[in-house]
Amino acid sequence: MFPQAADWVRSMTTFAFALLFLASVAGYLLNLRAARQLQGSGARLHSLAGFHGGFSFLVVLVPGFIVLILWLLLQGAVINALVLRSLPPGTTDGLDPGAVQLIVAEIRQIAGGRIFGTPEQWKIDAAARLTALRDTSATLMVVVVGVMSAVLLILSRMRVSPDFRARQGTEAIVNGLMIFCSTVAIFTTIGIIASLVVETWRFFGMVPWYDFLFGLRWEPQMPIRADQIAAVGAFGWVPVFVGTLVITVVAMTVAVPVGLFSAIYLNEFASPRFRAVAKPLLEILAGVPTVVYGFFAVLVIAPALRDFGVWSGLPIASNTALAAGSVTGVMLIPFISSFADDTLSAVPRALRDGALALGATRGETVITVLFPAAIPGIVGGILLAVSRAIGETMIVVMAAGLIAKLTINPLDSVTTVTVQIVTLLIGDTAFDSPKTLAAFALGLMLFVVTLGINVLALRIVRKYREIYD
Template sequence: MIFYMLLVLVALSLVSYYFGRRRAVASVQGRERNLHSRPNYHGAYVAAWVGLPSLLLVLIWVALQGPVINLLLERSLPLDATRGLNSDQINLLLSEIRSVAAGNVFGEPNIVVQEAAERYQSWQAIATYAMAAVALSVAIFGLFLAGRRISPQFRARHGTEHVLSGLMIACSLIAILTTLGIVLSLLVEALRFFERVSPLEFFFGLNWEPQIPIREGQVTAGGAFGAIPVFAGTLLISLIALAVAIPIGLLSAVYLTEYANHRVRAVIKPVLELLAGIPTVVYGFFAVLTVAPAMRGFGEMIGVPIAPNSALAAGGVMGIMIIPFISSLSDDAISAVPRAMREGSYAMGATKGETITRVLLPAALPGIMGGILLAASRAIGETMIVVMAAGIIANMTANPFEPVTTVTVQIVTLLIGDSEFDNPKTLAAFALGLVLFVVTLALNVLALHIVRKYREQYE
């Protein structure tokens, strides 16, 4: 029903656009020069007044409809059905009622659940039809108000620009509020974790064994939350990936911009960018089935033991995956350097290599660093390749031939299975996520600093 309602609102907005445009043209007997704003602005103004308020109403209604109906449903239950139940058990009962209302019946529900499911269905239908009626009424009222304002002297362009400005401000606020919500959720849960585990142990401990008893009688390890091995594994794999991606990506960008002809560039650049579109699970299979056995066989030939799951295999394949992030952005940055800087360098007698190393690369450094830091963020946040090629064991080592794990892998591991958010094992995922967020923020601040510094020098 919601989907069809949105389609109806879009259709009404389009009809309103043509209505406003024709009304504006008709108000000057077809002489568009006599209008203060072009007819398209009049149509857009009317369409905005028809579509935006009704769409906002539908979104708010959908967000509030579920909680309101759940509250009414809980209040309508007999006292005997909820007596002695805590909040979790009541939520479970409401979930059962909703499942029965949706037709997902397992076994024979009792009479209370069946009656409540019928009430739930009727309330859902009433709320949906009421939403449709109110939204259509708002759309028609908006059409009436906006249509009355159309006249030759009406500043429709200004009104449309004000609406667009409001939309952009609203989108910016949504982005900001979403970021604040993510930060606050991570911070609150991380503080709950640090109430149970000392921050000194987490940030400086050398043993990571988060498996602790959740249920009575469960046999697990004692629980150790020293995250240094996890951070070290993340850093090791990311450095290996960047060591592979930075030279290949940067040299590829230099070749494509300064040496390759148009035919070669038209073939190589799409092939490089195609690497970014390959699913990470495919890279994981490639690392496990091809790269890791090849590295292990080569190690046996030269007498160097290499584990089946190693940081080198995961980091190498991850480096191949992030090459397009560096090559594409570096290509764009080098191509954007003014031609006058190239010609000035050649006029001073510099060779092509000297021009590239002493003029083009320094001038394009902000874009290049942006690509490198974007690739670093991508490498730090990668999960699938590490799970398949490096494993999930938190091994405190700097040897790239040994298995290690990363922050993202541990977050996924901690949230699998019994995910009750009242024990250190699960809350540790939020502490790791907060650290990951801070590291990413630091990389962004560093990138802004580098861009600001070198822009002042070369612009």
């Protein structure tokens, strides 16, 4: 009996959405026809008939849609509360919230038809009540949406008159929708920052901030139980950040020259046929998932470096910063190249012609005229690439090491901020331990650093852009 109830809920939800949509279309057609009739009878309408229809469509659709979404989001919590209250008195007395959650989860499992062992009778009763409540909720939802649509349909139909400013009404609603969509991104960002800041604040309650910012040791091993024998953790982020910088420097050493020279060649020297082949290929490089680059680093570059170390007698670690950094650099080549290509193409043709007409060769033109003119864009692109290299996760998780060693030797194994965040949050985590909260502190620092670089990059690009226009 229980699975059928789930079907009922699902079909009622579909029905509610279909009903809402049909009502909106009906509103559109009704108002359109009414407006046309007014026109036909010789009245001069303020707005076109289509706007009358669109107004009704939006007036019915938008509130109904909001109510439906809110209903679906909130009904679970309401039903859970009702079921809990209907449990035999005293069942949840003295239980902590986690245990209550477990009981609710078990009831939901039973209601879903997945019964393990022999549950107590009161749980089966509660599951039946849960199912009944869900059915009621689904039916009620359809009724509410139906009534609301009907009322709004009539109200908007009554608004149709020659004087009614349907165009402004429609535009106001669409305007509101656009404002909502643009604020979604803003509020998401604010939410992310707020959660980072709050958790970081909690972390600094357990570990002093100066130990984190200036500490030279990163050993985030914490005893999980009180009696466990483990080192007391050290949370100095300096070695982790230095590791990130080493990998970034290696990456930029690969990406900047290769990216710039390929952009200059493609833009200034390549034949149109070569460009037509090379440019899409370069863009394919940009589309390779970073996890594939990670494979490449682990399975090709790292063993090759190791073999070279054995052959030459150099002490080369197995997880070198060089392997992870150079592959990250390869990933950034198309990024820098396309940025530089765009800025070089944006340099006015008149400047190019001016230099050529003075008897400059193509090479001289690039070095003495195009490059200086394009430098702000190129610097901006490089800075954006730096912030991507700092934030790059997948390649370094696969190819860089885990031990935080304070070194700037690219042949040694280093770890990065992103790698540490991943390892801190993988597996069993307790969100009241500094070990886990340290991830948020690292995340906040990463965010601050990349934000700073991005702001700097955008300022450079903007500040010098106007001059050559």
